[in-house]
Structures are given as C-alpha cells and as structure tokens.
Amino acid sequence: MGISLGLVGLGSFGSSFADLFKRHPAVDRIALCDREPERVRKFADDPFFQDKFDEKDAYSSLDEICEADLDALVIITQPWLHAPQCVQALESGKHVYSAVPITNIPDGDEILDWCDKLVETCKRTGLSYMLGETTYYHADTMFCRRKAAEGEFGDFVYAEGEYFHDVDSSCNLREVKARRLASKAGQEWIELEKGYLERGIKSGPMHYPTHSTSGPVCVMNAHAVKVTCYGHRNTTNDEYFDPAEFSDETALFLMSNGATVRICEYREIGLPGSETFRVFGTKGSYREHAWCTNKSRTPLTAEEMRDPLPPEVEEAFREGKTESAAYGGHGGSHAYLVHEFCDAVANERQPAINIWEAARYMIMGVMAHKSALRDGETLDVPDWGDAPE
Numbered sequence: 001m002g003i004s005l006g007l008v009g010l011g012s013f014g015s016s017f018a019d020l021f022k023r024h025p026a027v028d029r030i031a032l033c034d035r036e037p038e039r040v041r042k043f044a045d046d047p048f049f050q051d052k053f054d055e056k057d058a059y060s061s062l063d064e065i066c067e068a069d070l071d072a073l074v075i076i077t078q079p080w081l082h083a084p085q086c087v088q089a090l091e092s093g094k095h096v097y098s099a100v101p102i103t104n105i106p107d108g109d110e111i112l113d114w115c116d117k118l119v120e121t122c123k124r125t126g127l128s129y130m131l132g133e134t135t136y137y138h139a140d141t142m143f144c145r146r147k148a149a150e151g152e153f154g155d156f157v158y159a160e161g162e163y164f165h166d167v168d169s170s171c172n173l174r175e176v177k178a179r180r181l182a183s184k185a186g187q188e189w190i191e192l193e194k195g196y197l198e199r200g201i202k203s204g205p206m207h208y209p210t211h212s213t214s215g216p217v218c219v220m221n222a223h224a225v226k227v228t229c230y231g232h233r234n235t236t237n238d239e240y241f242d243p244a245e246f247s248d249e250t251a252l253f254l255m256s257n258g259a260t261v262r263i264c265e266y267r268e269i270g271l272p273g274s275e276t277f278r279v280f281g282t283k284g285s286y287r288e289h290a291w292c293t294n295k296s297r298t299p300l301t302a303e304e305m306r307d308p309l310p311p312e313v314e315e316a317f318r319e320g321k322t323e324s325a326a327y328g329g330h331g332g333s334h335a336y337l338v339h340e341f342c343d344a345v346a347n348e349r350q351p352a353i354n355i356w357e358a359a360r361y362m363i364m365g366v367m368a369h370k371s372a373l374r375d376g377e378t379l380d381v382p383d384w385g386d387a388p389e
Contacts, residue, residue, distance in 0.1 A: 002028030003345050005072040006057070006065045006094075008085070010039040012179070013099065014076035018043055020328055020338040021074060022052055023316045026346040031057035033065040035184055066092035072345045073097070076132075078185045079104035079208070080192070083114035086129060090121045095128045097341045100210045101362055102131065106196040106203035106243070108366040112382070115359045119384045122355050130341050130351035131358035134329075135214045135275065137336035143305035144219040144279055144286050154283030156220045156257055161212035162264040163205075164274040167240050167247075173267065174240055193243060202245035204231060204372065205265035209365025210358075212263050215277030222257040223360045224367070224381040231372035234268055241268070251368035253381070263364065302332065313339050356387040 003026055007018055010032065022030050030052045032040045040058050043049050059065040062085055065073065072095040075085050083103035089096040103114050122129050135141055147153060167173040180186045196202075206229065217223065231246030241247045247268035253261040278287040285292045290299045309317070317335050318326040328334025344351035360383065367381045 002026050003071045003342065004029035004031070004069070005074055005342075005345070006031035006033055006059070006068065006070045007043075008033045008062060008065060008073050008075045008089075009077035009099075010034040010043065011076075011183070014074075015039075015042075016329055017074065017076060017334060017338065019048075020317060020334055021342070022049055023319070024338055024342045025312050025316050026342045027052065029054075029057070029070075031059065031065060031068060031070055033059040033062065035060055062088060066094070070094055072341070074341070075099065078180055078183070078189065080189055081185060083118060087114075087117055087121055090118075090125055090127050090129065093125070093127070095130075095345050097130045097132060097337075099132050100134070101208050102358055104203075104208055106193070106201045106207070108207070108370050111207065111362065111366050115355075115362060115384070118355050119359065123388070128344060128349075128351055129355040129358070130344065131210070131353045131355075131361070132337050132341075133210045133214045133353055133358070133361065134331065134333040134337070135211050135277075136218055136353055137333035137340075138215075138331040139302040139305040140286065140289060140300075141215050141218065141277075142307045142336075143291075143300065144215075146307075147284065147286070147291070148219050148221065152284045153279065153281030155281060156222070156255075156259040157280050157282060158259060159216035159220065159261045159277060159279045160263075161214075161216050161261065161277040162266075162274055163209075163212040164264065164266045164269050164271050166269050166271070166273070167238075167267050169273050171273065177240070197243065202243060204244050204246040204249050204369045205267050206246075206249045206251065206365035206369040206372070209263065209265055209368070210361040211275050212265055212277070213361045213364045214353075216255075216261050216263075216279060217360055217364075218357070219277075219279050220255065220257055220259060222255040222259065223383050224253040224261070224364045225256050226254040226378055227364065227367050227371050227381055228252050228376050228378045229368035229371040230376050231369075232268070238268075245369075246372060249368060249372050251364070251371070253364060253368075256383075263368065265365070306332065307336075309335065309339060350387045354387045356384055359384050
C-alpha cells in the first residue's frame, strides 16, 4: 500500500511540483489545498489526476487539510508562512515537505526561534520535516558528494557558494514580488511587514541563503562555527530595496572541519544569474562543471554527474515527456526532491534534507545578516546537531 499526501499551495511554484508528486509510484492518493478555489479546481478537473484524486480531498484551508487522514503534506506557500504552517502540519500528525526557505521574515531572532521549534517538534512527534532545497540535487552537488564520500577531495580547505540574482534579471524579482502581494496571503503580508518596519527591523538577502549555503555544507558534511559579514546598501533609492537593510551581502565562515567558506547573496549585481558553488581540497577540487587536480582538469556533463533514480521512478517521471521535462525545474532537481520525500515517508526514515540539515543552511544566513548589521563583527553560529539515527 502506498502513501497519501496533500499538496498545499497550488500557485505557480506549487503547480510545477504537482505532476511529479502525482506520478511517483509510492503515492496512492493525492489531496489538493489552496485558499483560492480556482487553483484547486484546475487540478481537480484534470483527467490526469483522477486515478489518485477524489472530490472529498479538495480543501480550502490548512486547518481543513490538517484534519484529513493523510500521511504527509507538501507545503509550497508564501515563504513567510512556511515555518508556522509546517509546525501545524507536524502537530496534526503528518510528515511535512516545505518549499525554501524555512521561513523568510525580517527578524533573525524570530527565524532562530522557528528553527528551534521545528527541531523540537520533530523530536517530540517522531515525524519528518524535509526542506525542498534545489541546489542539494543539482547534478554537480550529487557528483561532489560522491567524490567527498570516496575521499577524493582530501582535506577540505576552502569553498565558495553564491546566489547572484539581480532584481531585474530574466527571472524578474519585481514581478515575483508583485504576484505574491496580489494574492490573499500577500495582502496579509503587507500589514505584517509594517509591524517589523515600525520596530526598525529590516531584512537582507542573507535571510534567503539556502541556494548558496547548501552546496558547500552538504558536500563537506560540516557546519558553520563563526561568521563575519559585510553588506552593500542600495544607493539609487530603488523602492524594491526599501524594506531591506542591504541589497547584497558577503560572508566568510569558519566551518566545523576547519575549512573556510565564502558565501555571496546578491540582489543588485551587474551579472547574469548564478547559483553555484566551488569546493577546494588538498587532493582534488570542483569548479565550473569540472573535476580538477594539480595536474588535470576534467570537464563533466550533467548526465555524467547526476545520480540515477530508481528505474520505476524514472520511468514514471519520463512517461510521455522529454528528458528535461521529466526531471523538472531548477537544474533537474525537482524529480529528486519529490522522490526523496516520497521514499522517506514510505520507508519511515529521515529525509536527506531533514530539519537538522536545513537549519544549518538557514542559520548561516541569519548570523551573517546579524554580523553585517554590526559592521562585520565576528559572531558564533549556533547548531542543533545531527539528525537522530
């Protein structure tokens, strides 16, 4: 018997995952939830979903779907809602998958509190939380984790992670913001944000750090210990940046394995978008889609670097699709994220990007922003330890 799961949040991003979750062989039953009923109806009326969806499994609120007899919820809602909604889902007895980041709010201390609450809730309930961090399942990340497991890097010396996403790049952040604020949840956020601003609390790009921090952390299997960070403030009076303290932030971390890591989160930068990392070791290094030693550089393709999916899962995802469409977006990571969560729920195990791992990505950014607010003061980075065996 397979698992049952509910898809919560069927906007543009949530919709891009619905097909894959429905196709996964471990899933027998799909429920649909969105506070805007036309989004639910779009999938409820689609013949493709009929063999795993029943009309009784259409919901208009998180409260309603938390009462349903489902194994898990996939929460792909607005980023400031993620943490409280995931806690509610866990408290209702369901495993939970969350879109990134853990939460996105201006108050770093509040983010720390939510991480602590999620860790405590997972410990107490015995249920699993998984963060849907796309970089973790990029082809180069999978390749580097294999090389690390084989000892091919030697001792880790240095790593870099970066997320260069200018506000006016091809994926225009002004348009993304406008779409979010146009929703019912977005209108509520406008009022909530005013409260932070009235208290003088401003955010920065390091409060959404997971695309840049996750690569070095998961490859080296190490966590941050100390951080020093500096920020760049917008000087053009661009209203997009008005709620933020910085438009760009650059941080340097000391890691638990003794390596140094540089992380850049930039939203105002004259470059094409870049979501990548580089890792340097005493024996081998990885950079720009190539494995390097002191004597050679070997270019690699995504197909060479990617881990294989189980044959039955790959077949289900590929049915009637081109190869690129079968893997989904963000460098083909969507298929792996869906499989990892479904397989973890079905086999009652911790997912790879569990709350302990996810917190390490998030807290690097929180403490980096705190350092930038203090003009680069070196700060300790807290850690919740490893996931229980």
